[in-house]
Amino acid sequence: xxxxxxxxxxxxxxxxxxxxxxxxxxxxxxxxxxxxxxxxxxxxxxxxxxxxxxxxxxxxxxxxxxxxxxxxxxxxxxxxxxxxxxxxxxxxxxxxxxxxxxxxxxxxxxxxxxxxxxxxxxxxxxxxxxxxxxxxxxxxxxxxxxxxxxxxxxxxxxxx
Amino acid sequence: xxxxxxxxxxxxxxxxxxxxxxxxxxxxxxxxxxxxxxxxxxxxxxxxxxxxxxxxxxxxxxxxxxxxxxxxxxxxxxxxxxxxxxxxxxxxxxxxxxxxxxxxxxxxxxxxxxxxxxxxxxxxxxxxxxxxxxxxxxxxxxxxxxxxxxxxxxxxxxxxxxxxxxxxxxxxxxxxxxxxxxxxxxxxxxxxxxxxxxxxxxxxxxxxxxxxxxxxxxxxxxxxxxxxxxxxxxxxxxxxxxxxxxxxxxxxxxxxxxxxxxxxxxxxxxxxxxxxxxxxxxxxxxxxxxxxxxxxxxxxxxxxxxxxxxxxxxxxxxxxxxxxxxxxxxxxxxxxxxxxxxxxxxxxxxxxxxxxxxxxxxxxxxxxxxxxxxxxxxxxxxxxxxxxxxxxxxxxxxxx
Numbered sequence: 151x152x153x154x155x156x157x158x159x160x161x162x163x164x165x166x167x168x169x170x171x172x173x174x175x176x177x178x179x180x181x182x183x184x185x186x187x188x189x190x191x192x193x194x195x196x197x198x199x200x201x202x203x204x205x206x207x208x209x210x211x212x213x214x215x216x217x218x219x220x221x222x223x224x225x226x227x228x229x230x231x232x233x234x235x236x237x238x239x240x241x242x243x244x245x246x247x248x249x250x251x252x253x254x255x256x257x258x259x260x261x262x263x264x265x266x267x268x269x270x271x272x273x274x275x276x277x278x279x280x281x282x283x284x285x286x287x288x289x290x291x292x293x294x295x296x297x298x299x300x301x302x303x304x305x306x307x308x309x310x
Numbered sequence: 311x312x313x314x315x316x317x318x319x320x321x322x323x324x325x326x327x328x329x330x331x332x333x334x335x336x337x338x339x340x341x342x343x344x345x346x347x348x349x350x351x352x353x354x355x356x357x358x359x360x361x362x363x364x365x366x367x368x369x370x371x372x373x374x375x376x377x378x379x380x381x382x383x384x385x386x387x388x389x390x391x392x393x394x395x396x397x398x399x400x401x402x403x404x405x406x407x408x409x410x411x412x413x414x415x416x417x418x419x420x421x422x423x424x425x426x427x428x429x430x431x432x433x434x435x436x437x438x439x440x441x442x443x444x445x446x447x448x449x450x451x452x453x454x455x456x457x458x459x460x461x462x463x464x465x466x467x468x469x470x471x472x473x474x475x476x477x478x479x480x481x482x483x484x485x486x487x488x489x490x491x492x493x494x495x496x497x498x499x500x501x502x503x504x505x506x507x508x509x510x511x512x513x514x515x516x517x518x519x520x521x522x523x524x525x526x527x528x529x530x531x532x533x534x535x536x537x538x539x540x541x542x543x544x545x546x547x548x549x550x551x552x553x554x555x556x557x558x559x560x561x562x563x564x565x566x567x568x569x570x571x572x573x574x575x576x577x578x579x580x581x582x583x584x585x586x587x588x589x590x591x592x593x594x595x596x597x598x599x600x601x602x603x604x605x606x607x608x609x610x611x612x613x614x615x616x617x618x619x620x621x622x623x624x625x626x627x628x629x630x631x632x633x634x635x636x637x638x639x640x641x642x643x644x645x646x647x648x649x650x651x652x653x654x655x656x657x658x659x660x661x662x663x664x665x666x667x668x669x670x671x672x673x674x675x676x677x678x679x680x681x682x683x684x685x686x687x688x689x690x691x692x693x694x695x696x697x698x699x700x701x702x703x704x705x706x707x708x709x710x
Binding site: 180205206207208210212213224226228230231233235254255256258259260279280281282283284293294298 | 353354355358360362363526527528546547611613620622624626634635637639643644647648651
């Protein structure tokens with residue numbers, strides 16, 4: 151498959167869910183798919199997988215700040231030269247995402263990282279243990295949030 | 311029979327965090343039934359330094375030096391990925407000569423990394439002679455890198471918009487001479503790893519990953535190519551000067567450890583050829599393009615083929631002098647999860663070889679620090695200034 155065929159396929163998948171997605175193609179090899187309904191994330195990802203576009207390269211969290219009070223999560227699928235990005239938004243507190251690890255085994259580590267760095271709950275993730283942060287890292291402190299204050303680590307109650 | 315009703319007791323063998331398979335920290339737990347592995351568990355983070363968070367606090371130029379230190383082996387690839395991503399955001403393209411030198415250093419780095427890996431895995435196999443020889447030969451390529459950039463490890467060859475070092479005729483000659491020696495040695499090693507009977511007993515048919523498994527589990531780099539998955543970003547999505555100087559993908563269909571050895575060693579020949587080609591046809595011209603101090607707002611993704619597989623960079627700029635978000639995804643994490651699954655069903659004694667077979671690099675995976683103060687054992691976060699002062703004081707005290 152060349153990049154054009156990949157992009158046509160990916161566009162087709164995004165349009166099949168047009169009531170739940172918004173797409174834009176800023177560059178010939180880059181497709182942004184904003185998924186507005188969370189429960190459609192997994193079916194769209196499965197759609198990519200079925201069409202052999204499911205090379206999940208990374209899951210990236212973006213803290214949009216206190217004002218927006220949301221976290222944007224980007225699922226990067228990179229078959230060949232193409233970049234297909236599924237974008238979803240969850241609230242900064244109590245956000246929850248469905249797991250993709252049943253379909254993409256590699257998603258498990260990305261989702262565990264997302265959970266410990268941003269505090270997003272991943273529904274259905276079998277292993278929710280910490281992957282990177284130390285055992286005595288205080289509960290409820292998520293270092294990649296923009297308002298993370300390293301001082302909480304030196305406070306007595308911050309220690310386990 | 312009564313025995314069949316007895317549930318077998320699970321016996322867990324912890325490996326690591328110190329020196330699990332190589333001299334980097336990672337913790338593994340293998341449950342075993344006799345000698346056979348029945349389950350595997352990984353815990354990372356022992357070298358987590360918080361580089362992604364730290365990158366949000368530093369300006370575009372400072373980050374170049376920070377990110378070059380994500381990994382001590384493939385440092386150039388990280389700096390290059392960062393530079394290319396920032397250049398993409400700023401809509402600047404480095405001059406052709408700079409792009410060619412970037413590829414030249416990247417391929418020298420690949421040679422250094424593959425030689426290092428060959429030594430480490432030979433050591434895991436108990437073949438220390440090969441370990442010693444390959445590390446001795448690796449010095450040749452380290453010297454070449456030092457001659458070219460001034461540094462053995464963090465070469466600092468890149469700068470935003472281009473490169474810092476040029477290649478003159480004398481350097482080109484010394485590189486050619488070094489390559490001649492290395493190529494001859496590589497032929498010898500290829501012969502050793504594909505013919506030495508006792509070594510083959512440790513590699514042939516061990517840790518087999520089929521093509522379908524590699525695709526589903528998301529293996530990348532030489533590990534995937536040894537399972538016949540034709541994924542190489544230098545070919546799929548050529549960056550820097552790989553369009554002008556194309557490479558051939560080295561594939562193998564066996565998917566075992568022997569195949570992983572062969573693929574990497576055959577890749578060395580590709581690197582030798584490519585470096586010679588670049589030295590022959592190095593484009594003339596400038597080394598640096600002018601970069602703006604502030605990078606326009608936007609997002610950029612950059613994917614590069616590191617010695618271990620795909621490195622993924624995501625950078626988001628808000629238009630200021632610092633990135634808003636910088637994400638690094640290194641190849642080891644993808645290969646580690648797939649290979650840990652493969653360990654199940656193998657002899658425990660094969661596990662170190664299987665782990666070393668993907669060429670793991672833990673410091674790439676882990677990127678956050680928590681400093682434990684040595685004086686009272688209490689944990690505290692040090693600022694960069696404090697850490698710097700602590701370092702200077704420490705060595706001053708040592709010198710006395």
